[in-house]
Amino acid sequence: MTENQFEFVKVDETASEHLSAPRYSYWKATLRQFFGKKTTIFMLIIAVTIIAIAMIQPLLSHYNPIEMPNILDGSKKFLPPSLEYLFGTDQNGNNLFDATWAGAQTSILIGFISTIIVMVLGIVVGAIWGFSKTVDKFMIEIYNVVSNIPYQLLVIILVYVIGRGFWPLVFALTVTTWISVAYSIRVQVMIIRDREYNLASQTLGTPLLRMITKNILPYLVSVIVTMVTNYIPSFISTEVFLSWLGIGLPEQVASLGRLISRYTPFITTYPHLFWIPVGVLALITISLYVLGQSLGDASDPRTHR
């Protein structure tokens, strides 16, 4: 080893001023974590396919639950699934394919709209609730009363009182649920805003907006995402359940719950009539739930490496 194999390096005066932490972007890390699992991608494909069909197919079929175009045509009754009728036909010769997707569209819309209402109201009110003591005194009493009411009882009675329909049902599903969301957000905000790293960040002069977006929001995102993905399937289940009981959506609105209750008598004689709507419903709720769980895990900064 000789001296001429080496050469002098210029001393970089500024190198010690740089932090050696790797570049970290919250959203990139979240997405990497999210797409890292095979089951997640599988469920994502299922969910996107089903939602796409449910949103587009009814636009093409113009399905109307009151119309029965083939009711006089005896040859079209109880057809098994075939190429012409993918899901078969029922006792009135109605195309189950159209009915199922129209019902799925209603259910998915109710699930998403109700969740958006509940989350927006809940997050806004919850954030204020967590920061203001006067609001807290007032809201906590309301929460104490509302949390005592059995949810199913409340929804059923509201639908009974204000009448059946798409928007009345959305109202009944959301009118008290947002308070529970607001309450959980309040608790989270209270916990996170008083943590040491936030105090330190505040002392170092971080502006409020940056504190909210960089310090608090990432911790709330995983809570919010988990809530969103629990609420969507649960709203869908409740809607289907109420319509199945005959107290949710009226006859004029296509609904998976009504289909299921209408075809229950054929559960042994024509099983496809009953199990296809149930299967579509199960696929919707399971894929959305699993996706939500993965997204909830992925968006938690503690899982990022």
Added chain:
Amino acid sequence: MKRYILSRILRSLVSIFLVVSVVFVMVYGLVPRENVFKGDTTINKLLSKPDTLAQYKNNTLERLGYIEYVEQQDICAANYADSYSSCMAPKSTQIQEWASENAGSYTIGYNTNSDNLIYATREIPMLQRIGSFYSKLIQIDTSSAVSDAQNPNIERKVYFGSDTNGVPALMCTGCTHKYLVYFDTSFPFIHQNFIELNLGTSYPSYSGQEAFSVITQGQGSYENSPTTFYDGTTKNSSALLHSCKYKSSGSITDAETQLYGDNYALCDSRYQDPSMIQTSSVIGIIALVLAYGIGIPLGMTLARRKGSYFDRIGIGFITVLIALPSLALIYFMSVVGASLFGLPDKFPFFGAHNPISYVLPVLVLFLLNLPGILTWVRRYTIDQSSADYVKFAYAKGLSKKEVFNRHILKNAMIPVVQGIPSSIISVLSGALITETVFSVPGMGKMLPDAITGYNNPMVIALTLIFTTISVVGLLLGDLLVSKFDPRIRLTTRKGG
């Protein structure tokens, strides 16, 4: 602590009061009142007789508390008693006078047939209706309760006596009930008739029956058994002698007077099938015991083997059970149970006395309760297993089994314990969806039935019962968890 419980109870009462009042106003104010007749078959029979129909409807609305209803004979008897017969003539001067005087508050109607008699209705304000609902809610039986014009000299006293079997009881004459406190062989062995809940009268389904007795009374056909009556004769009868109420002298028959010895001849009956509340409770309790009995050990095992294949299968199972709509799960179970094991998929096939009827409802309810318990037990156990005291226990040389069963179990159970009273009490309100699918005659089926049948009094009664159940469950849960874990204090101490 005592002050805390007291304030908690007060708050709970306020909650119940608010919820029931709001529901009361909504149900009676917003649901069109014509709807209550939709489920009434009598209406169709009366369609050809408009006068009787109007009378029937008005009487019903009066009974439901919507309106006050008076007929010409009531008006004449109350206001013009001295000229009653001339007042009763169609469009008599007295009745015209009364009608013009009260035109502001009453709506006047005329019968369309020849007699042309008058009737009048008056809307009862909502506040007054709520007031009368709450004032009648709790009824205490006293010896001055009976007022019978044909039996004015009835003895009025509360005394210690004995029933037909010679068992001592607190009895009464002049009260509505003959027995105030009595003992018998059925749970809970000591019973009372002192205080009764009056939740209104059910209509149109179970028409005329008290809403509370609809859910607490037995169902099915009468069950006759040899009963010794007060005159010493033993007959095959379904009468429950302890429940007998006063029957007015005008309606009681001679045979009844002889059998019962006095006017207390209006008895409840013994039925073959258990009441709604009992049916729901039996199914609910068994399912709960199974769910906790299996859920807690299984959840602990999943947590102990975190990350293993067993754990992953468990999580997959939980995910499916949670995400699957309960409707799909129930039907799947009922088809599997019916076709593979020959179990009845409808409760009434074999009835309440055959244990096989309970298998599927219990199994489904168990499966619906299980994932929640499993998730929480697993979560809490995993959270605990990284605590310092656990590391210390391992350092002492304890085995994994000992650490889990002796140290972690108790700490992980604290949040689970909080939910137990609530789940136990909620079995009383039944399982809505299970009972509907399996046609179980229980409490859970009652609410949708009441709603589809426009049975408003029943809706109010169920709201009161379900809200009370939920409030009491939450309160007991908090109290139990503070007993179970002394570190948890429900009150904040000063300086503490």
